[in-house]
Amino acid sequence: MLKVTPYLELDCEANHLVDHANRTTIGLTFSESAVLSHLISAPDAICDKDVLLQVGWPDRVVAATSLTQCVSTLRKKLEPYPEVQLKTVARRGYQLHISLKSHVKMLAVNDAASIKTALFDVSLMVKVGGIIVLLSLVLLAWLNSNNYTVMQEAGKWQADKQIPLNIGGTKESIQLIYPTGEDRLHPSMWQKHIAPETNHIPGIESFNAYALTDGEHYSFASCETDSDGHCIRDQMINLTAIDLTPAGLDMKQFIALSRTMEKRIRYNRVLIPPYVIFQEKEQKKAVEPEFIEHHYHGDIYFPVADELLVRADVGLSLVYEGENTGKFYSSTCITDEDCLTTPIKYQIRGDFEQYKETIDNLDVDVFHVKVTQKDLIKPDTVSASAMHFYREIRKHNIRDDELFFYRIHKDKQTAVWIVPLMGNIIVWTKYEKVEL
Structure with missing residues (x-):
């Protein structure tokens, strides 16, 4: 018997995993058992694919896809144990990592x-x-507990890679965040929608950015930086790819069009002034705020080849009632560039608890939102370009009763969020503190 965790063991003779915590067994094939046994013998070491093929299929010649399928099946069988992570190391092999922080050690009855x-x-x-x-x-x-639930959710993400990104002719290396086990991480998945021959924006000397994939969407959030490396509040670009066909985005035209769309229509603008003033005997006195709203706003664009440019106007608001608890409000309005689609409005209200977590070396604030109210308004007119968004939001609107929002970066005027919109999308937002 090989010990995987304090309560999970591998029986190499019977070819199954023994879960002492739940008193269950999980059957494995000979190849799955042999491959897992080899990985357990060298935890955190990168095991070569050819070696694993020899271990899993001795005296046989099989295609590399046999190992790929074997690893995929193993991951599914190990899903109930988030502390056991079977990682793909591009062009090198596989690595088994047992997280010490992801579980409470137990006394195994057969120890x-x-x-x-x-x-x-x-x-x-x-x-x-x-x-x-x-x-x-x-x-x-x-x-x-909610703490364990949040830890499990955060444990599904990794942030141990950087990818190159070219925006407007300026190149930077940026942080990549992706689900554990996801291997479609080539930089072209984020870059190919920007047409290389029209990728020029005058004046951008440097920028900071984050890239994200949830396995289906490929998004990045960027902000031009000043000489001190700080985000310039009004120079953000949030792009999300929902289609694998290159969109051929002309960045100069995109910047002009996005600025026009944002000036023309704004559904989530905060209209409440920073403080309230009243007149009494010709003297102005400030009213003490009853509570403070922390509001974040960003625009996400979805370029698709030969389709109208679609924009999601996203607003997030936090009203703290305790040190790490309070009310959460989210509002998303989706329109297209020609206003053929009147707004698709999606609003969420709920109670949040805030947690501190780490994704690899990235410190994040996780907001666990228990939804109390959801409103999805379908407009009278939805263009073909926007219909995809309505269907995806409607699907999530029906099933999601609790949501997880990740704030992965913040400064005095901006913040970067991972929002659960049609899956998970990253967005760089402007921050406003509103006293009410």
């Missing part, structure tokens, strides 16, 4: 050393039994 200690004398056994019961209760409470 010989533990049993020996427990049987040392009766009184010690009683004490250990009490400790096990207590740990079991603590574990049960932990597994049913």
